[in-house]
Amino acid sequence: MIKKICMTVFALFLLLPSWSQAGSFGKDDPSGVPGQWYVGTTPSYVAPSKHPLLFVHGLNSSSNTWWNENNMYDTAYQNGYETAFIDLYPTKNMWDNGALLAQKIRDIHNYYGEKVVVVAHSKGGIDTQSALVHYGAFPYVARVITLSTPHYGSQLADLAYSSWAGWLTGILGSKNDATYSLQTGYMSYFRSETDHHQNVNRNPVYTFGGTTWGSFGSSLYWGGLYLSAYNSNDGAVTVNSSRLPYGTELRVGDWNHSTIKEGSSTFNLFENYLNEATNTSGFNSHSVVESKEADNAASFIRGGEYSGKKQEVVLVEQGAQSVTFDWISNSPSSQLILKDPGQKADSIFKVEKDESEYFNGAYHHTVTVKDPAPGEWKVEASSSSAEKYLLHVSFESAMNDAMRIHLAQNGISLKTNSSNLKFKQNMTIEYYKDGKLKKSKVKTKNDSLKLPKLGEGVYNVTVDIEGSKDKNAFKRSFIKSVYIDDSGKVYGQ
Structure with a gap:
């Protein structure tokens, strides 16, 4: 199919020189050129009722995500749809990509002579909504299908910009304008700018989420x-974040963030929404009202940089059903030993390379312990060279529901469900403005959870907790991002 596409585009160069921005693509152009768009092979028969499809990629991706190890393009072709693909900036925010995409949507509309249906994966859905609502591309689009789009941001983006993870994501290149804009605090601000805009309901939006x-x-x-x-x-994206209260959810299914964009997974589920005469009220769909995230106490997080040897101590409470240790580093050769409270040592970590959107290029060293003994567990690392790392410990425990974090007026609020819970807290803030780190590791006075007045920007907040419940000791970490505009208004979830 790729050869056919290349031949089609070559013909366009010869016959339609005014469309020279539509270039050839395939294995020789794996990363894509931002702003360049491509026309798929025209099926032998295209029904007049079928809209052309424009596929928009997500974060740290490119147009070839729709045909490399993915049958989405081939599925659309076999079902008789004209197709177009575009490359956006893989690491820029929704404003830059929205402005670029709006220009190209207009060109693609003019090429086909009719409105297109946009099928967008992940952040591509946010870039698309930005193009339609804020940059005026709505007249050229019939409707939008979003596949696991983080409409309310991703807590993984919050983590990437946190004080514990910044060492690692900085060297991985994960701290970029795109990831910055996907922090939940900033996305709350984007939603406030978008959801009440006069253009927001010009194009119906249909969503999918995975579990x-x-x-x-x-x-x-x-x-x-x-x-x-x-x-x-x-x-990568919660089901709640994949939804829009004024959109229509077509399906939540057992897809992961990668398989949800495959043609064999979802195309047949949204095909009825690709035609010009579609009566959307007749299909099995429903509107979804936004629901709040849980924000429970399931994680303990540490991170930084070391050379030689490093030890992290993890406190596991009585009654925990399981605990998963994930040492994430920029090196696949980390030598790790896990010691239980009785000092029994084991090297049982499974190593996998990260190919996700937020920690791409890192290495996960992971092990799960069932029915762990309570007490101090130790992760001991050694490396012959300087290493950046992030330790994420995930608990399956009743203690997870003992405490929750919320955004309060001018600060963060911790709520507990037990009078027997005692704890002390420590809050650290990474303050960013326009994507640039302005102040690092800002501490609040007297362990207060009130946000300092640093000015407009994103406040990435880490709250570390050490406490006990019925004399059962535990430690946890919460990470949350908040956006404060130039008038002092607070945005967050």
């Missing part, structure tokens, strides 16, 4: 484990 993670030790499995504190997810 399955990858295999044990994989990046999507780890992402799913981290996000499980915030409800069902596909390893």
